[in-house]
Amino acid sequence: MKRLKVVSVFCAAALVIVSAAGVLAQTYKVAVSQIVEHPALDATRQGLLDGLKAKGYEQGKNLEFVYQTAQGNPAIAVQIAKQFVGEKPDVLVGIATPTAQALAASTRTIPVIFTAVTDPLGAKLITDLEHPGGNVTGLSDLTPVAQHVDLMQELVPDLKTIGVVYNPGEANAVALVDLLKSAAKNKKIQVVEGTALKSADVQGAARIIASEVQVIYAPTDNTVASAIDALIGVANQAKIPVFGGTTSFVENGAVASLGFDYYQVGVQTAEYVEAVLTGQKVGDIPVTFAKGSDLFLNQEAADNLGITFSEAMLERASSIKK
Amino acid sequence: MSLFAFLGTLEIGLVYGLVALGVYLTFRVLDFPDLTVDGSFPMGGAVAATAIVAGVNPWLATGLAVLVGGMCGLVTAFLAVRCGILHLLASILTMIAAFSINIRIMGRPNMALLGEPTIFTAFDNMGLDPLYSHLGVIFLLVLFAAFFVTRLLASDFGLALRATGVNGRMVSAQGGSIGFYTYLGLALSNGLVGFSGALFAQSNSFADVTSGVGTIVVGLAAVILGQTLIPGRRIWVAVVAVIVGSILYRLAVGFALSSGMFGMQASDLNLVTAVLVAIALIAPKMKGKMRLKAVQARRAK
Amino acid sequence: MIHLEDIGVTFNANTILENQALRGISLTVAERQFVTVIGSNGAGKSTLLGAVSGETPISRGRVEIDEVEVTKWPVHRRARYAARVFQNPLAGTCATLTIEENMALAYGRGKRRGWRLALSAKRRRLFQDRIAILGLGLEDRLGDSIGLLSGGQRQAVSLVMATLSDSRLLLLDEHTAALDPRMAAFILKLTNTVVEEFALTVMMVTHSMKDALACGDRTVMLHQGKIVLDVAGEERDQLDVPQLLEMFSKVRGEELADDSLLLG
């Protein structure tokens, strides 16, 4: 009996302390739902976390940062969305299209920030880029594909054919390949497509097109990203360069890339989250396209393939892998 | 688990209950391991979403999804019955073909329905809380499907369908065409799955070609889980069991997702599924063995 | 009732396994005739019944049932005319269904199977009445799974099932072979009763010379896919088992003689 009393007193004391802490410093809860785990999206999440820290929201102090991945399965993305909305966080962050859609469909009140969504209009997340209006806004990662084609031409002066491996089942990838085709058409360059429905098919798809093309373009496609090493392996055997749709591919052996470091995309996403946490109305925050197009070069890969970077290129580069 | 998450989980469980019903019809009733569902589920969503965006009445669009789902089943049946392709392989062929067709249907891999009219819109406009009204509508639809399947299996047609999976030779000796029942059984099953896909797309505001991945595993898990926990030979018991199985499966997933519970995370889901199904498969045997041991012990005395 | 014209069945044609199971069989069975079919193992008896029921695809010839040509009809279409009881009690019933469900399945033979309840109160009463005739007490166990019944009980139910719809032809392929002697005798007696009561035309395969003569009114002996004996009427009445056995071994002896000739 006595022990029970002690316990209850202790509990009451603990309760008092906890609620006092709540009054002293408000903790914000940010819930992040990510469709699948792969380097680019993971980097986005890390960037978001670090970006928030730089703005004074530190995990474990005044920030509760919860995160789930749907393993590529939209039904799980929906369950994660329901779970998160039920937890009533201050901000929901959806990384990639289906997760953002699942979050947006689950709440009309909690702010939803999407990121790494290429076509937010097509995904019906918003109806107006400048003035989203509802509880959803965010950052699009529409790749600067036209610039990519320019760069590939700079790398391979006599460029006639570009190969591209992608998953026709991914909304982002299809949009990118369309952009690539129209950019290439303007320069009378042919695009040879290799399709891979799952990461295990990437290697085979690369093999098929490798003999017909001068450079392989690796888009920011989740399937390709999961098998980027296999793709680069094939290209190395065929002695053709791989141009990365994202700078993280350079680390894997792509010769060059211009794009956003997804870490930086995450950092930019943190600005949206901060804006919401500081009380801005979500509907008034315009959607922007991710900026910070950094040029990444891979000297080692270039040497292996006998490619020399021009002085100008080396000058512009923000990172050179030796 | 919060109330919101709980109701949301119920909703998904009910929607996938239709998949469980379809899988029950093929795996249990027809004894036809049918993987077509991985293709007919997203196809149901794709058809409903495309039709709705094109301005078709959502109820009609849902009906269309049921029909198209059924057609997927017919294709598999055609490959198996008419072309003599091994059933598993026939269904895999339809499944991968469906992936490409789904992209054709939508013209893109992902189609959003946010802001479009759905079968729920009318209820939302009545000022009902969508949290409950959507769940209610889905519950009624699933209930209707369950009644339909139960009544169908109790009919002359359904009886022959049930016998086809057990003793095909007897069915033809009794004047039933095995081919016919295979066609209709698969159509029915995939029609239900297409229905599920259409409901999923409308309640979550998007159709996505990747949403089919693993549908068969989820359906099978629901059937096995449900029938182990609620055993019984009666049809209505089995029908209720597989739907309950689907809900329980989603609840298990939900618990795995509830932040921090048992230290689990979403990437453990496949393991959770495998363990659940394995337990469900082993449990009845263990029960049998224990009973046997008890009997032996009694005899020894 | 049955009219077979020059039926030939060849299994695995044009391979080393080629096997002519039936070599030109012509047979006409009249309405209400009860034909017993005998012959050694592999003689082609089951194949012959299969040619009638449609289960065995024939390589040549013509099959008529009830004056309708059914040569190209699949099994399930012919089922409207012919009821069957198999040698294996498991084959003729659906183990996971109940007795009454099995009966309902048989009741639907030759009818359109639609949305109607398979087990209405009216049908249940009919099934109960019919199965009560067996005197096995099964009328109180209609809801039991048929898999729980013994082989003999199942064959008995199968016979009742054969009479539930109005096909007038009954094909029996050694339907007592898997049973113990007492049960076999019971099933045979039941067969005779049923055939009488429903005025059926029957083809019954058996290995028992005694049964072959005791039952029915015509006996056909097959050997190597041909009819080597076809007796009815007075001629048959005068035959006894030893005589039949002698004929049986004579046929086989000739075969041996042929072989020795060839070898010699």
Ligand SMILES: Nc1ncnc2c1ncn2[C@@H]1O[C@H](COP(=O)(O)OP(=O)(O)OP(=O)(O)O)[C@@H](O)[C@H]1O
């Ligand atoms: N499906 C089949 N494929 C190949 N050969 C077959 C097939 N069915 C039967 N046979 C062969 O045809 C011949 C006739 O077989 P059938 O089954 O008609 O004999 P049976 O007279 O019924 O013999 P039993 O008394 O053993 O039942 C046999 O040589 C048998 O091996």
Ligand SMILES: [Mg+2]
């Ligand atoms: Mg035989």
